[in-house]
Amino acid sequence: MLVLALDTATPASTAALVEVTADGLVGVAERRTVDPRAHGEKLAPEIEGALAEAGVRPADLGAIVAGLGPGPYTGLRVGLATAASMGQALGIPTYGVCSLDGLGRAAGPGRVLVATDARRREVYFATYLDGVRVLGPDVARPADVAAGIVRAGTATTSRARNRRATEAAALAESEILEAATALAGADAARVAAALARAEADNLIGQATARDDGVDVTGREPVVRESNVHGLVDRAAGEGALKYGEIFGVPVEEHLLYPPGAALVALAADRIRAAAPSEALTPLYLRRPDAVEPAGRKPVLT
Numbered sequence: 001m002l003v004l005a006l007d008t009a010t011p012a013s014t015a016a017l018v019e020v021t022a023d024g025l026v027g028v029a030e031r032r033t034v035d036p037r038a039h040g041e042k043l044a045p046e047i048e049g050a051l052a053e054a055g056v057r058p059a060d061l062g063a064i065v066a067g068l069g070p071g072p073y074t075g076l077r078v079g080l081a082t083a084a085s086m087g088q089a090l091g092i093p094t095y096g097v098c099s100l101d102g103l104g105r106a107a108g109p110g111r112v113l114v115a116t117d118a119r120r121r122e123v124y125f126a127t128y129l130d131g132v133r134v135l136g137p138d139v140a141r142p143a144d145v146a147a148g149i150v151r152a153g154t155a156t157t158s159r160a161r162n163r164r165a166t167e168a169a170a171l172a173e174s175e176i177l178e179a180a181t182a183l184a185g186a187d188a189a190r191v192a193a194a195l196a197r198a199e200a201d202n203l204i205g206q207a208t209a210r211d212d213g214v215d216v217t218g219r220e221p222v223v224r225e226s227n228v229h230g231l232v233d234r235a236a237g238e239g240a241l242k243y244g245e246i247f248g249v250p251v252e253e254h255l256l257y258p259p260g261a262a263l264v265a266l267a268a269d270r271i272r273a274a275a276p277s278e279a280l281t282p283l284y285l286r287r288p289d290a291v292e293p294a295g296r297k298p299v300l301t
Contacts, residue, residue: 008079009071016260102258
């Protein structure tokens with residue numbers, strides 16, 4: 001089946017044709033233009049050029065895959081509106097994938113940070129382990145990405161140990177209170193309660209050892225460095241290249257924008273299963289710069 005992949009979540013607009021077979025993918029053609037102000041002007045000619053290069057017509061397409069972002073509002077909606085309208089006109093299904101996932105999959109093995117330029121001195125980012133997303137997508141200042149990764153690691157790796165520590169603390173407190181009440185009555189129990197709380201803090205404090213640099217207590221991590229060295233092995237995306245000095249890890253400079261084949265690969269199972277068409281819901285992650293007008297202003301004559 002011939003599949004068209006579209007992505008306008010970054011400064012690049014991409015149109016690619018990929019043949020999806022029963023056991024793999026074959027890249028057919030890809031056109032890309034890097035111009036953050038020209039998605040609307042460039043995408044249609046790119047689609048036309050890719051089809052012409054492959055010697056096929058729109059009617060030969062079997063499905064469309066679109067990058068959902070995250071990305072800036074204006075550029076992102078160009079790709080999604082084009083994909084949705086083409087899918088409806090041709091009567092073929094449309095599938096959405098996170099644009100960052102395309103970069104993460106293409107980056108391959110290891111721990112990878114994918115960051116694209118979110119403007120306003122921020123990045124859209126996610127982290128991947130062997131091509132599979134483990135954190136994100138999210139938006140933050142480059143200097144805050146490291147803290148975000150550590151916080152997310154705390155929540156995902158420490159849940160079991162936190163629960164055990166909390167249960168042990170609760171048991172210790174209840175045992176001390178019960179024993180004190182039996183021996184000396186309510187007044188002594190109140191005194192023992194203070195000791196119980198101290199014991200609880202001690203038990204929970206025993207879980208403050210760090211596993212791979214992640215605080216397993218669930219408490220707010222202290223991140224003194226703004227770079228992500230030690231948290232990931234390398235980075236990809238034009239945001240990673242732009243803020244490479246802050247991130248402090250090697251950047252895959254050949255992998256700045258989501259490849260069309262990687263986007264199709266993420267939707268390949270749905271395509272082969274002939275899954276129903278999906279609504280293409282954009283991942284904006286933040287409100288657009290434009291704001292709704294307030295109440296009507298009085299006009300003095």
